[in-house]
Amino acid sequence: MGSLRTPVGPLPSSIYWRRRGVLLLLIAVVALLIIWALRPGGGGDEEETAGGDDGRGGPAESITPGPTPSESLIDERPGGRDDPPGGDEDGEGDGEAGSEGGEDDDADDDPSGDGDGDGSADGGGSGLDPAGVPACVTAAVTVTLSSASNEYAAGEEPELRLTAENGSGSACRLDFGHDELTVLVTDEDDNEVWSSAECPEGPGSDPVAVAAGDSVTHTLTWDRRHSPEDCEGSQGRAAAAGTYVAKAQLPDHPVAQISFVLDND
Numbered sequence: 001m002g003s004l005r006t007p008v009g010p011l012p013s014s015i016y017w018r019r020r021g022v023l024l025l026l027i028a029v030v031a032l033l034i035i036w037a038l039r040p041g042g043g044g045d046e047e048e049t050a051g052g053d054d055g056r057g058g059p060a061e062s063i064t065p066g067p068t069p070s071e072s073l074i075d076e077r078p079g080g081r082d083d084p085p086g087g088d089e090d091g092e093g094d095g096e097a098g099s100e101g102g103e104d105d106d107a108d109d110d111p112s113g114d115g116d117g118d119g120s121a122d123g124g125g126s127g128l129d130p131a132g133v134p135a136c137v138t139a140a141v142t143v144t145l146s147s148a149s150n151e152y153a154a155g156e157e158p159e160l161r162l163t164a165e166n167g168s169g170s171a172c173r174l175d176f177g178h179d180e181l182t183v184l185v186t187d188e189d190d191n192e193v194w195s196s197a198e199c200p201e202g203p204g205s206d207p208v209a210v211a212a213g214d215s216v217t218h219t220l221t222w223d224r225r226h227s228p229e230d231c232e233g234s235q236g237r238a239a240a241a242g243t244y245v246a247k248a249q250l251p252d253h254p255v256a257q258i259s260f261v262l263d264n265d
Contacts, residue, residue: 128209
């Protein structure tokens, strides 16, 4: 204890006391720094917060406030959806007009034709204008005849389909009118039962353009009756049950044929 109150050493005691005072002061300063750093909301957090605010480029007051409960986000956004009156109606009108225009175009492009007689016919084309298209040559077109069914029940009318396929590299023209196309129905003994050339109705000329590499189909329905004996409105007698052969021919093209069966049960 005596050495604490009376320093022992070669130097004067005042020097030792000064050293002790400096050491105690340093200890006190370190203790204060530790206490200050550990207390809640210490200087480190405040400095970080202050530094973070500066890093965001300005005070919070410069940020545009959010919408109040009575306002919507869309109203606060620049360039909102305040469309002029009638904007939606105009848009709908244009869309309807475009749709109607498309329907008109489809109607104009419909190349189908109808013919009435003992056999009714429907023709389909490619939409090309046949007026400026040359006639199809035999080597360019393959003509086939098919039936919608191999056997027809009582009262069911046979449907015949004449298909012409253009295998050339350019469009050509065929004519399905009764002046050019002839369709015959014969029985199994090759006796003529019905002919499209007898008492013909419908257009004598029905030209159809066939695009290159495309095909068209002409459909004809037979009413299951013989050709009438006169053309003054009389009706031919009904065909009996049995096997029949339909034959179709265009000028300068081979005959296409198909067989089918009529039932009366």
